[in-house]
Structures are given as structure tokens and as C-alpha cells.
Amino acid sequence: MKTIVIFLFCLISFSILQAQVKIGGAATNPHASAILELDGGTTRGLLMPRMTTANMNAIASPAEGLMIYNTTDKATYIRTNNAWVKVGSGSGFALPYDGQVNAPNIPAFSVWNIGNAGTGIFGKTSVGSNGGAGVHGDATILGSYGIKGTGLDGIGGYFSSTNKYSLVTNKGNVGFGTLTPTNAFVEVNALNTNATTMMLLDENPTIQLSNSGGNSGVINKGFLQVSNHDLKIGTNFENSLGQFIIRTGGVDRVFVWSNGYTRIPGNVGILSRVGIGTDSAKAKLEINALNTSDPVLVLNDESPTIFFQNAGVDKGFVQVAGNDLKIGNPFSNSDGKFIIRTGGTDRVFVDNNGNVAIGSSQVANGYRLSINGRVIAEEMRIQNSTAWPDYVFKSDYHLLSLAETKAFISRNNRLPGIPAAAEIEKEGIPVGKMQTLMMEKIEELTLHLIKAQEQIEHLQKEVQKLSTNK
Template identity: 25%
Template sequence: MYYKIIKIVFCCLIFTGSIEAQVIQKAGDSPFAVNRSAVFELESKTKGFLPPRMTSIQRDAIVSPASGLTIFNVTSNALEVNEGSELSPIWSSVRMYLPLAGGVMTGDIKGVTLTLNNDAGSNSTILGSGSTTGAIILGGTGSQSISIGADAGLKTLILGSLTGTSSTDIQSGSGGLKLNPAANGVVLIGNSSGTGSITLGSSTNSQIVNIGAGTGSSTVNLATASGTNLVNIGGSLGASATSIHSGSGGLVLDPGSLGGVVIGNVSGEGTISLGSSTGSQIINLGTGTGASTVNIATGSTVANSITLGGTKSLVSVGEAPLESSAAFSVNSTKKGVLPPRMTTTERDAIVSPAEGLIVYNKSTKLLEVNTGTPAVPIWSAANSSISYPGISNRLTADYTVTKDDSTILFNASAGDLTVTLPAASTLKGKIFCVRKDEGSSNLLTISPALMLSGSLTTVALNYARTIKVQSNGSYWVVIN
């Protein structure tokens, strides 16, 4: 009976407003235990408060809804409050104000401080776990600082999904995107399983990708962990161009103790140029203070073509400066030059030897030069001590010519004489001049037979005349 009286009085207060609000302040349990700080109080341990329930269409039909007006929206299943004015209502979900602990939150966050997972347990906070398409925005148009996992402790932050065709796009304004580790921290891009591809600068437009471009002293490590690493810089398709610059400290390609630096590809495609600038450059190979071994084109089992310098270049080997008058100079006061060493058989197997080609003949123990042509090589011995054979005295007896002779004069006025030439096979390229140096009719016979106009002919001089012969390795050929 008393409870009904309270309800009647409560209704009168609402509709008439003529009785002071303090007459009744409470409905529900313990009606005499009144909280004096409340204008109106509800108390129950078995029932809740049921606000007006309506759809979004019905809510929007409310005429001049007061600021703070509260309803339950059955369309969105959310308790909503008008945060705007009567003329411009803004209906916001009340649940955005609720502190969560391991829960799932949806809706808008506007101008509030929201703490997610602030209890001591192991919590999971998910933003955007729905199956529909939506947008999650952190940070507005003003200057803001958004911290995710900023306090102490080990945290795992996952942006995007590893399954399906999930795509994660992180964008930044003119201020740039910074991945800023702590003093002892590391920024790791990629997973431990090694799956997937990591691409920096994948736009179809022109981009500048800077790594370690700050003014401080940076150390940029690419694939430095153990294992077989493959690092690609630049593309091999289209008109891709890769430029690697270095400051005054230089560019160092530093292999491990058992490693090697390889420039080029296994297929042999493309051209490798060192020092291709149009300006003057210094290219150093093996100029360190240690004992260096510089190998050039040593890996192939076929013929390699190596070109040093151009038609106007000065190429120098050794310790002394370049010689301006020499296209190629070898400078040393401690060591000599070792030419190719081979036998006569190996020398004769050279295909089209160039005129002036030099070899050391191990069969004859001589340094030899091709004084002929590539088609008809003539290997002439180059003595270690330079000497110029002179003209012999006028001989009056038979004579066997030696390799040291050059021009031999004979006086056959007292009787016939015979001059015997050495074997042509032993002095290929050698030239002798034999002259009957008087006008008698006595014979000066040259042995063996000479090759004259393609035929072997025994030559005997009975008047003053000079015969010039040269060895082709098989015969002595009359050349004058």
C-alpha cells in the first residue's frame, strides 16, 4: 500500500512540478535509504533500468531532442546519448565510454581518453575484426600523439593479416613515416620463418628509397645473418639503373674470410664497367698494404678476352710511374718479365701468330720473335745480348756457315769453292747473304740446294754476285 502511494506521488511530481523534488528521490529497494546527492535514485538488485527503446528512424523523428537525451537504439543495439544540441543532434553510442578489459569494442571514439586492456591479466584487444568492409581511424586532423604498446613489457603488434588477400597500407604525410627503436632496440621487417617478400619502393612511379640517409653515422646491414643470403640491388629488366654512391670514406665490399665478392651474373649477360665516367678517374685494384692477389678472367676454361686501356691509354705494371712514350710499360728494379714459354712444336701450333709475337722457345733456349706474317710466320731468335753480325773477310777456302754469320764474302780466284749452309730447320727465319766477291769464272757452289721459284735448285755462281737466302724452317729460300 505504501509503495503504491510512493508511485502516485512520483507521478504527480513528474506531471505537475508543483511539489519540491526532495519530497521523493528514490524508487525501488530501500526507499528510506536515500542518497541526498541525487535528484532521482533507482535501486534494485534484481531489475534494471529500461530507457525508451526505438529504431534509428524513430529516434531521428524526435522533435528537438534535448542535449543528453538517452535512448536505447534497437537498430544498432546500443545505448545512445545526444551529444549535440536540440537543433543539431549527435547520437553517440554510450559504450564507447566503457573501459574494456579483454573485450571487443565497436563504434566511434571522439575526444575521449580510452584505455584498452589495462588490467593485470593477459588480454586481447581487437580493432576491426568484423567480416564486413569498414574503416578504423586513429587520430584526427589536429596534432596528436598515438601510442600503441608504449609502456614496458614485451608486446607483439600485428597490423594486417597473414591469411587470404589481406593488404595493409601504412601512409604518412610530409612529416614521413619513422620506425624509431629504443636505444637497444631493433626494427625488424619480416618474419622468422622467412616467408613472403619484402619490397621497399615498389611503386610504378619514380621513387627515392633512402636507407641510412641521415646526417649521423649509420650502419646499414643487408642480409648479415648466417646462411646463404641473396641480396638484389636494382632490377635486371627494362631500363633499370642502379647507382651506389659513397662519401670520402669510400665504398667497401667486404667479404667474409671464406667469401668472395662477385660482380656479374652466372649467365654472362650485360657489361661490367669499372670507371666509366667521362671525367678523369683513378681505379685501384689490390692497392692495399697487404699481399694482394688480383685475378682477372681466371675462372673460364675457354679463351678470355682482356683489354687494358684504349688506343691512347698508358698502361703500367710495377712500381714506377707511367712512361709517357710507352703504351705499355713494366717497371721494376727487382724482377723481370716472363714471356710465354713453350717448345718448338707448341710454338708452331699457334694459330695465325701476330707479327712481332714473342715467345721463349724451350727447345732452342732462345727468345723468339715472329718477323713474318700471321699466314707465314718466321721465328727469328732474339739474342739476350744485342750484337750486329758484321761482314766476314773474303774467304778463300770452303766454309760452313754458322748461326752467328750474316754476310759472307768469298774469293774464288784461285779455284772453285763450296759454302755449306746450316740445316734450315734449326734457324727458321734466319737470313744469310752469300757473295762471290770477284769476277773470275771459277764456281762458288751453295749447298744444300736452294728453293728458287718454288723448286729446289743447286746454285753455283761463276761471276760476281750476291745471293740472299732465308730459312722457312724446311728449306733455304732465295729471296734476292
């Protein structure tokens, strides 16, 4: 019996070495493309060598194409490119699938969809409360990609989410239009085209700028948003201490506080109209205090000044110098007058020499003040530089006799020393001089009265003597 078994084994071995072999099933030749065909019908299959992962890794110099069944993770493995590659499990393709390919430049996993439409790899996660990934790519080698998508006429990469984020990156830079984003976490390169570099499409598209608040979580600091037809940029409500700052040339230029206070340290040039307290300015600058008691404009400086220019030349100014308020024309406007207007009419004129005209645009020649109209005053003091007529009472004063005065009046129709009527009508009355002349005539009259009184008293004495001698 032992001899027969050895003979049959040798016969079978010889047949296997020399020709195709079919085991099981109907007595037919094996398929022409197979050197070995196994036919177990519907109740039997091929039982692979079974071993643990440790046993599999301990096989000395395993041949390429060697297959075993791994009892540790319940999957079939095949030796490919000097590495064990998981082929599948009892349910088909193993899920979860976890394997390694140690051969360089060979994809660890490759799926092709060669139809007109479809999906090469579809990943979906629907179980789990805190996390998960439909497709997870992990690249630990410099220059490699976790997930890479390319497209010819289609879309290289597409991300969509109904309620949460469509694309989240944990660390590293994200590049659009560049393979080497080094300048920022997100770098967008339009490749020197005229196309839009980045577009946000939403009902109210917003870019939110936030930072970590430690235990408080994320704190919104600033934003850029289109709301209806308006473009908004600034700080968030949570950032009550932050300022909105505009910077140019590396220097902060404009500061806007959370209370709306705005500070501009540099120069400001505005070519159009500016409205403060109004959105419909009717002048280059219109300030509307909105019927409040607040000051409309405050200038705070050592000598606050407002200049008025024409063609770049200072023509007028308003200034507080110390405790004084100055208003008028600067040195650069030497020919200009300072004019006060009321009711649409020019009323007061001050020329470049300081002469003042009221009711007339011209000052009478030789005078500091000209008034065209009547003047009423409770008191007027004239500082006369000429001698006051007390000289009349000096002994060397020549007092005209009444006869001489009468003769002068008969010839000239005026008192001696008093201007003629024609002269006064033409030149006016010099009040100071006239007061002096009037006082001179009063003093002369007083002297004549004193002399007349002396004569009266002398005559009274003479009359009394005559009466006594009778």
C-alpha cells in the first residue's frame, strides 16, 4: 500500500510539472489560461495558509506573489515589491483597510474611473460625534502631498459642506496658483493674469479676522464684509478696545476708536465735499451740530489760527494770540482792507494803514476815522495836542477890544479866529480845534465881562458920591 501511495504522488507531481492540472469538479481539462484550476463547486473553496502577523513577517525571503491569510487582522496579504500588501478580508475589500507599501514611486492605492462622469474615490463619514474624515491623507515626507487633485477641463479639487466648514487646515501653508506657498498660511497667486484673484460669493460675504482668547475661545477682532450695497471694514463688537487703523508706506496714518473718535496725525487732502453731521454737504466743508449745544468747531493750539487763501497766498486770518482775538489781513495781503458787512452791505472799512471808515469805503485824507452819518455819544473825550487857551489870561495876550471885534465882524461876518462858513461846509468842523477856539472866545468874553463889571462898579461909586454931595 505504501508503495502505491508513493507511486501516485510521484505520478501527480510529474503531471503537475509537465502539464495543466484541474482539481475537483467535472472531469474536464483546466482552462487554457491556467496552470492550475480548482473547482470546489458551490460548497468548497481554496484554503490559504493561515498565520499571524508575526508569523508572516518571520517568513525568510518570501517570494514575490506569495499569498497568506493573516489571522491577526483577518485579511489576505500578497507579497509585492518586497512588501506585504493587504488584498482584502472575508467581506471583499477590507474596511477599515490599513497597509503599507515600501516600494518607492508606486501608488499605495490607485482607483481609476474611465467613464464620462463619476467619482474615483468617494469618502463619507456619518458616525461619530466629535470628528471623522471622508478621505484622510497623511504626508510625512518632505515634498509630498496628503491629498492631491488635478483637473484638465474639470475641477482639480472640490469641497462642500452643508452646515460646517468645507475646507479646514490645521498646520502649514495653503497655496492657490502656487506649489510653494511660503509668504503666509494662505497664498493666492493669479499667475499674472487679469482674472479675479479671489472671490467670495454669499448673501453677505465676510472675511472674519479672529485670534485665540485662551480659555475664552476664539475672539473676533476685525472683519471685511459686503452688506447689501455697502462695504464694511473695521473691528468687531467684541473688540471694544481695538482701533481701526489705516497704514500706508509702513506707517499708521488714520486711527478710528470704538467710540467713533478719529485721529489723523498727517496731512489730509480732500478734493470733493466733506460733511460732518450731514450726508448732503452743500459746500466743500459743512458742519451740522444737529441742533445740539455742543461747539460746532474747536481749535486747540498755542495760537490757533484759521487762514484764508487765494491761489496759495494768505489773504485773511482769524487767530487767538494769548488772550487776544485777531481777525484781518496778514502781511502777504498788504493792499487788502478789513471789511465788516451786515445785511448784505459793507458797513465798516479798515484800510492797510489802519484808517477806519464807517458808512463809506474811503477814509478822508489825513484822518484816522471817517463816519458818514450822525454819531451820538453820552460822552466824548478829545485828547488835544495843541495848547489849551489858558494863554488868554496871560498878561502878554493881546485881547481885542470890543470895538476891534465889532469892526472885524462887520468886515468878515464871523468872530476873529473862527473858520468861515464856506470853509466848514467844505472841510468840516475840527472838533478839537473848534473846542479850543470856542474856549478862547469864552475866555476873551469873560475878560470883557470882568472889565465891564469893573467899569459898572466904578460908575456906581461915582453916582453914589454925587448923591452924597447934594
